[in-house]
Amino acid sequence: MLIKTPRQFSILAAFLLSLLSVVIVELTLYLSGTSINQRYMIIMFFVLLISAYLVIYYLLEKLITQKIRLLYRTIHNFKINRGDFPLSMNEDVLGKTEKEVLDWVDKSREEIEKLRLQEEFRREFLGNLSHELKTPIFSIQGYILTLLEGGLEDENINRAFLERASKGVDRVTGMIEDLDLITRIESEELELNTAKVNIVDLAREIVESFEIKAQKRNVKLSLDWKRIGSQEINVLCDRDKIGQVLSNIINNSINYGVENGHTEVRFFDLEDNILIEVSDDGVGIKEEHLPRLFERFYRVDKSRARNEGGTGLGLAIVKHLVEAHGQTIDVRSTEGQGSTFSFTLKKV
Numbered sequence: 001m002l003i004k005t006p007r008q009f010s011i012l013a014a015f016l017l018s019l020l021s022v023v024i025v026e027l028t029l030y031l032s033g034t035s036i037n038q039r040y041m042i043i044m045f046f047v048l049l050i051s052a053y054l055v056i057y058y059l060l061e062k063l064i065t066q067k068i069r070l071l072y073r074t075i076h077n078f079k080i081n082r083g084d085f086p087l088s089m090n091e092d093v094l095g096k097t098e099k100e101v102l103d104w105v106d107k108s109r110e111e112i113e114k115l116r117l118q119e120e121f122r123r124e125f126l127g128n129l130s131h132e133l134k135t136p137i138f139s140i141q142g143y144i145l146t147l148l149e150g151g152l153e154d155e156n157i158n159r160a161f162l163e164r165a166s167k168g169v170d171r172v173t174g175m176i177e178d179l180d181l182i183t184r185i186e187s188e189e190l191e192l193n194t195a196k197v198n199i200v201d202l203a204r205e206i207v208e209s210f211e212i213k214a215q216k217r218n219v220k221l222s223l224d225w226k227r228i229g230s231q232e233i234n235v236l237c238d239r240d241k242i243g244q245v246l247s248n249i250i251n252n253s254i255n256y257g258v259e260n261g262h263t264e265v266r267f268f269d270l271e272d273n274i275l276i277e278v279s280d281d282g283v284g285i286k287e288e289h290l291p292r293l294f295e296r297f298y299r300v301d302k303s304r305a306r307n308e309g310g311t312g313l314g315l316a317i318v319k320h321l322v323e324a325h326g327q328t329i330d331v332r333s334t335e336g337q338g339s340t341f342s343f344t345l346k347k348v
């Protein structure tokens with residue numbers, strides 16, 4: 001039998017000690033020729049056994065609780081008091097402590113990793129933010145300086161430069177509004193006004209608002225509700241927020257679509273949910289970018305997106321808004337063939 005608990009150890013040690021003592025006494029008496037009363041020997045053996053057991057057990061318990069309590073108090077943030085020391089002398093104290101310490105090491109390691117990631121994210125986020133703000137602010141500054149240095153009197157440029165500076169200001173404002181929205185969603189300050197909404201109507205409204213932009217690139221926008229067979233598909237959602245989700249995705253499909261392309265919004269009936277898909281036949285996205293696509297400031301083609309005014313916040317907002325509804329958003333894409341963004345909403 002393997003000795004695991006302090007009590008087992010005390011019993012075995014006491015037994016061996018007593019046995020050894022009795023044997024030594026017997027041997028000494030025997031060698032000195034004294035007659036041996038075996039009954040005394042047995043009594044002596046048991047007296048020795050019990051007292052050795054008590055002493056060993058007491059010392060062991062003292063040692064273990066003193067040393068291990070300190071360890072326990074450290075790994076449990078000093079929350080363990082004298083009364084509720086969690087180990088009993090009938091248990092495998094060292095084995096259990098080893099496991100606790102290993103668990104604690106694992107947990108601490110996880111926490112450190114989480115902090116490290118947060119720190120990295122924060123650094124990257126601040127870096128991105130200042131970079132993104134710098135671009136429009138420098139251009140505004142450029143236009144204003146030119147105006148101040150005489151451009152103001154030049155009828156050919158004064159108006160145009162002011163308009164460009166104003167566009168730059170709009171860009172910065174838009175970015176700050178996006179960031180503000182993300183921060184509010186993340187700190188759960190955002191309230192959803194959920195109600196029954198006909199998602200086909202909402203999608204049609206958004207599609208119509210993009211018609212002029214789409215026409216400029218000759219992109220065809222269409223709705224496909226036929227798989228469900230009715231134009232009345234009711235879901236539970238915040239109308240404005242889901243409108244914003246659809247706007248962002250449809251806007252992307254036009255921005256990253258091709259001339260003469262086609263964007264389609266489709267609806268699928270899932271068990272409890274409705275799946276809404278926005279599919280385009282545009283440039284598509286390389287698989288390596290897909291996992292990071294919904295991160296703040298993440299853009300696939302940074303130079304191209306900047307020319308088109310994107311900051312990479314759109315999809316981060318979209319993901320937050322869909323998740324605020326307790327739903328999920330996904331993307332499938334093949335480079336050169338097109339992309340499909342799909343999200344679910346609860347059916348009513």
Ligand SMILES: Nc1ncnc2c1ncn2[C@@H]1O[C@H](COP(=O)(O)OP(=O)(O)OP(=O)(O)O)[C@@H](O)[C@H]1O
Nearest residue numbers: 252253256299300301305310311312313314315339
């Ligand atoms: N339909 C799409 N087809 C191809 N690439 C896309 C599509 N939608 C998004 N992307 C890629 O994902 C990136 C992130 O999109 P997101 O909407 O978050 O940012 P953005 O459009 O660049 O800027 P913003 O929406 O903040 O103005 C885009 O820069 C683009 O590279």
Ligand SMILES: [Mg+2]
Nearest residue numbers: 252310314315
């Ligand atoms: Mg976008």
